[in-house]
Amino acid sequence: MERVATAVSLQQVIPDHQLNEWEHEELIEQLAAYDEQLERAVLAQIAVIWPVSHALCFAFLEQLHNGLRCLETKELAEWVKGILHAYEADGLRAARLYMADVENNFLCPRRGESGLTFAEAQGRLVPYIRGISGRGLQLEVSAAAATDTSTIFLPRDVRFYRDHTGNFQVYKLLATYQWAFISQDLYCQNHAQSAAIHFPGGRQQSREGDSDDILVRFFSIFPHQQLAQDIYHLLQTLRVSLFMQQEYPGLMRDLGPFFALLLENRPDLQRLAGIDYQLEKIRQWLLGQLSGEKASALGGDPQLRNIVAAAWNGRADNGDIFMATRGFYDAFCHDKPAYEPLQPLFFQGEFRPREAHRARLARRESNRQKFIEALAAILPPQAAAEAAEAEKEPKQPVANVVENGANVTPAQHHATNQAEPDPQSAEEPRFICLDDAQLELPEELRELAREIEEDLGSLPSFYISSASQRAGGQSRSPLKGPQQEEGEGLQGGLLYDEWDFRRQGFRKNWCRLHRKQLHAVKGTFVSSTLEKYRGQIMQLKRQFEMMRTQHLFIGRQRDGEDVDLDALTEAYADIRAGLVPSDRLFVRLQRDQRDIAALFLVDMSSSTEGWVGTALKESLVLLSEALDSLGDRYAIYGFSGMRRTRSEIYHIKEFTEPYSDEIRGRIAAIAPVDYTRMGPPIRHFTGVLSKVEAKVRLLIILTDGKPEDYDDYKGEYAIEDTRHALIEAKNAGIHPFCITIDREAQDYMGHMFGEINYTFINDVRKLPLRVPEIYRLLTS
Amino acid sequence: MQSQKIEEHFITEKPFYLPQKNELAVALAAYGNGLPLLLKGPTGSGKTRFMQFLAWTVKRPLITVSCHDDLSTSDLVGRYLIRGGETFWLDGPMTLAVRYGAICYLDEVVEARKDTTVVIHPLADDRRQLAIEKRGELLTAPREFMLAVSYNPGYQSVLKDMKQSTRQRFVALELNYPPPELERDIIRHEAGIEEPLAHSLVRIAAMTRGLKDSGLQEGASTRLLVHAGLLIREGIPPREACHVTITEALTDDHELVGAIDEMISSVI
Ligand SMILES: Nc1ncnc2c1ncn2[C@@H]1O[C@H](COP(=O)(O)OP(=O)(O)O)[C@@H](O)[C@H]1O
Numbered sequence A: 001m002e003r004v005a006t007a008v009s010l011q012q013v014i015p016d017h018q019l020n021e022w023e024h025e026e027l028i029e030q031l032a033a034y035d036e037q038l039e040r041a042v043l044a045q046i047a048v049i050w051p052v053s054h055a056l057c058f059a060f061l062e063q064l065h066n067g068l069r070c071l072e073t074k075e076l077a078e079w080v081k082g083i084l085h086a087y088e089a090d091g092l093r094a095a096r097l098y099m100a101d102v103e104n105n106f107l108c109p110r111r112g113e114s115g116l117t118f119a120e121a122q123g124r125l126v127p128y129i130r131g132i133s134g135r136g137l138q139l140e141v142s143a144a145a146a147t148d149t150s151t152i153f154l155p156r157d158v159r160f161y162r163d164h165t166g167n168f169q170v171y172k173l174l175a176t177y178q179w180a181f182i183s184q185d186l187y188c189q190n191h192a193q194s195a196a197i198h199f200p201g202g203r204q205q206s207r208e209g210d211s212d213d214i215l216v217r218f219f220s221i222f223p224h225q226q227l228a229q230d231i232y233h234l235l236q237t238l239r240v241s242l243f244m245q246q247e248y249p250g251l252m253r254d255l256g257p258f259f260a261l262l263l264e265n266r267p268d269l270q271r272l273a274g275i276d277y278q279l280e281k282i283r284q285w286l287l288g289q290l291s292g293e294k295a296s297a298l299g300g301d302p303q304l305r306n307i308v309a310a311a312w313n314g315r316a317d318n319g320d321i322f323m324a325t326r327g328f329y330d331a332f333c334h335d336k337p338a339y340e341p342l343q344p345l346f347f348q349g350e351f352r353p354r355e356a357h358r359a360r361l362a363r364r365e366s367n368r369q370k371f372i373e374a375l376a377a378i379l380p381p382q383a384a385a386e387a388a389e390a391e392k393e394p395k396q397p398v399a400n401v402v403e404n405g406a407n408v409t410p411a412q413h414h415a416t417n418q419a420e421p422d423p424q425s426a427e428e429p430r431f432i433c434l435d436d437a438q439l440e441l442p443e444e445l446r447e448l449a450r451e452i453e454e455d456l457g458s459l460p461s462f463y464i465s466s467a468s469q470r471a472g473g474q475s476r477s478p479l480k481g482p483q484q485e486e487g488e489g490l491q492g493g494l495l496y497d498e499w500d501f502r503r504q505g506f507r508k509n510w511c512r513l514h515r516k517q518l519h520a521v522k523g524t525f526v527s528s529t530l531e532k533y534r535g536q537i538m539q540l541k542r543q544f545e546m547m548r549t550q551h552l553f554i555g556r557q558r559d560g561e562d563v564d565l566d567a568l569t570e571a572y573a574d575i576r577a578g579l580v581p582s583d584r585l586f587v588r589l590q591r592d593q594r595d596i597a598a599l600f601l602v603d604m605s606s607s608t609e610g611w612v613g614t615a616l617k618e619s620l621v622l623l624s625e626a627l628d629s630l631g632d633r634y635a636i637y638g639f640s641g642m643r644r645t646r647s648e649i650y651h652i653k654e655f656t657e658p659y660s661d662e663i664r665g666r667i668a669a670i671a672p673v674d675y676t677r678m679g680p681p682i683r684h685f686t687g688v689l690s691k692v693e694a695k696v697r698l699l700i701i702l703t704d705g706k707p708e709d710y711d712d713y714k715g716e717y718a719i720e721d722t723r724h725a726l727i728e729a730k731n732a733g734i735h736p737f738c739i740t741i742d743r744e745a746q747d748y749m750g751h752m753f754g755e756i757n758y759t760f761i762n763d764v765r766k767l768p769l770r771v772p773e774i775y776r777l778l779t780s
Numbered sequence B: 001m002q003s004q005k006i007e008e009h010f011i012t013e014k015p016f017y018l019p020q021k022n023e024l025a026v027a028l029a030a031y032g033n034g035l036p037l038l039l040k041g042p043t044g045s046g047k048t049r050f051m052q053f054l055a056w057t058v059k060r061p062l063i064t065v066s067c068h069d070d071l072s073t074s075d076l077v078g079r080y081l082i083r084g085g086e087t088f089w090l091d092g093p094m095t096l097a098v099r100y101g102a103i104c105y106l107d108e109v110v111e112a113r114k115d116t117t118v119v120i121h122p123l124a125d126d127r128r129q130l131a132i133e134k135r136g137e138l139l140t141a142p143r144e145f146m147l148a149v150s151y152n153p154g155y156q157s158v159l160k161d162m163k164q165s166t167r168q169r170f171v172a173l174e175l176n177y178p179p180p181e182l183e184r185d186i187i188r189h190e191a192g193i194e195e196p197l198a199h200s201l202v203r204i205a206a207m208t209r210g211l212k213d214s215g216l217q218e219g220a221s222t223r224l225l226v227h228a229g230l231l232i233r234e235g236i237p238p239r240e241a242c243h244v245t246i247t248e249a250l251t252d253d254h255e256l257v258g259a260i261d262e263m264i265s266s267v268i
């Protein structure tokens, strides 16, 4: 095509003055090289991208050449959609990454080979890993699989197979391996076991922080630490793989072909030499074992065979791996070798001792706090008072403690009822000696004490003295209470806990909930709603009236509360007549009367401003009209707030209040306020509903999307807290149900609300009629 | 309504029961002193089986009533019926037990309506009496009679929580899930399966029992494991058998179903 014509067309999508001269030149040149059809297609896409971002548009033009190698002209528009999607979700960098790999990011998904993302896998993977581990482990995305012993990291996606099933199995393998590394103590965090390991030449226990990190001391004896770590990690992988085969035989069997696939893709041994060769030999031997083919032999080197045997025998512990690592290093790494690490085994993931150590310290600190808090709560008052005394004379020991730890008597033998998921775990301490008195620890404290002992070797005596001081109220608590943190926080109101998924526990008294009144407004809102939906309201009322059942006596039953006189008379008549009388002579009270209490909780966050808010209010009017004819007990509240210190609920209708003009006025007064922190109102009304006597108690939440507050109550944290609050409601015998208005169903909904406990509505206009309908379906 | 014969309630064969702890000694001591018994524990943890074992041990009949919210006082105490033109009185299971000195076991007692359970109050204290209002009869229970009730603290709603005035009359025994080795032996025996399989089933159960915060109200009970074992012995492939007896029995939640199936396929 002629350059002039191209320039004219270009001007229609990018006004000349927005490009400098050489940009203009270059662009014309690029476009002119395309055939007419392609040029038109590209120009059309420039028109789409340019207004979004000029930088993105230039990036697109840069990558276009690359992209066109595997794209057809007609696929261009779709590709650009993908680019914009990446840009809008994660910015320019993400869009560049997206464009760079057309095959994987665009073509594969189009062929239905999208691989599996972590986001897709985690719904199933999280409960899976918590189930098999019996711990509240977290899963998070990272560049490679790894663990810090509190969190398991997994790659963003897995694309080994064309189908999700295969890829999910790979995710599952990765996660299970990392759990196995934790349970087999890859990072030597068990105090007692690490203390038993001796090795010559290690740096003496020196600095405070390192003193209990035996790995740091161990690796410090090697001239080439990276190499030593790789050897150690690989030998641990041998040991853990055998553990995996014993504990998860099904998984390892299923993944046999996957191990074979990995083996096929390992480098050719012939081309390797030195330590690379020896390490790779072990890797390939392991893959052979795991793939079930067992063909690969270790070869003749007896040293190598001995080292492998030291790890692969079912009895090896960390001490043996230390020895074997040392042995391998001494045998094959004579002088400081030139070492270029090869790709480790995919399922090994990365070795991250420093992160593990940090996580251990964090856990230690949180265990300390939890322990002191929990112990203080159960200490008898006189012990606490004595502790207070003791504080004035610091010489006197507070608790009856031995030199380096509390005098904790070991558990007496008793059969615990709980199935213990970790057979290795030592017995928990059951008693604590305090001034010669034995205090029996409750279940959770026992578990905590066991964890602390595992980490530190013994329960530090100051944990116990701090607890008694705390209980005595003499010293200011070392723990920051929520109130102290934000001094500005409003006083009064009700305190509620909040679920912190990262620590799998509650933040105590974290949120303050305040009750507020809504003042009825006069206006035309209600009357115009009634007018607008007149026909539908009449229909609703009829439908709802039909659901109403009175106490009903049904006659002619074989048994019942009372005699059915009609039937009896008939029976006598029958006898007189010489017939065999019926034995259905009783009446029975039909007891399926409606005994339902429903509480409606309406989102009043600022995002409901506009159509959504109006639709929400209209639904409440329709619902109230319908429920009034049915006679079910119901209450309506609004909720919003800002920050954890000001969660608010707005009173619209209590259970006992009749539906009246005043209530209609309050519905009309509903208006958007602040944010959506769902946990506190759900917990509050769980409490309210629990006290209502009814056969069925419903908590129906109307909202317009994700829970979110001004502070860090967002994303996963907010979703997990809301989910947990709903689970608490369910456990309290309440049926929570969420009606969500959103443009499209979101991934998190099923997880947050629980598959069967929510419905989402994508068309606001349908909401007012859908709400009563949903209620009808829920309760009949 | 068939009239119940007390003889039918004798347990003639020794039931298979492996004790978890000292429950038999405690129950026998309660029995010897005329104290009623409360068994606490999740469903399928062996409460019913234990009652059978206890009844067999003391050689008394066992009369079991499964409670539900439509259970009326007459269902427990008895009622008049008419047959062939004549009225006659039919003892309910409770009356039957009191008359003949049997053990009366009310399973899931909190499921019954409160006005129904009041009849057990005078039976559960030292009066040991049962009033049959319709006949104007007041029965005093013989020494051999015992009242036992069960309840599951796990999923009861606040409303259905047992009232203090009721529960404080009972000697309470907690029967939780048995410890792993014991549970393994139980399902080996009950389902007639080999030890390694029993061991795997017990591990799966343990994995499902810690998922309350993930939305699973209760984990797999011993009963479910027995069912899984029975199906496997019949030749159903193990993963399938576990899916239908364990996974689907525990939840309808899509994600949890997936997760539990994955636990199963890791172990078996
Ligand atoms: N201690 C036990 N000894 C023998 N069998 C047991 C034991 N505990 C549980 N079972 C098995 O589990 C099944 C369910 O127990 P069951 O007594 O019906 O539970 P529950 O009454 O607590 O709901 C029994 O049929 C039996 O097979």
Ligand SMILES: [Mg+2]
Pocket: B044, B047, B048, B107
């Ligand atoms: Mg039972």
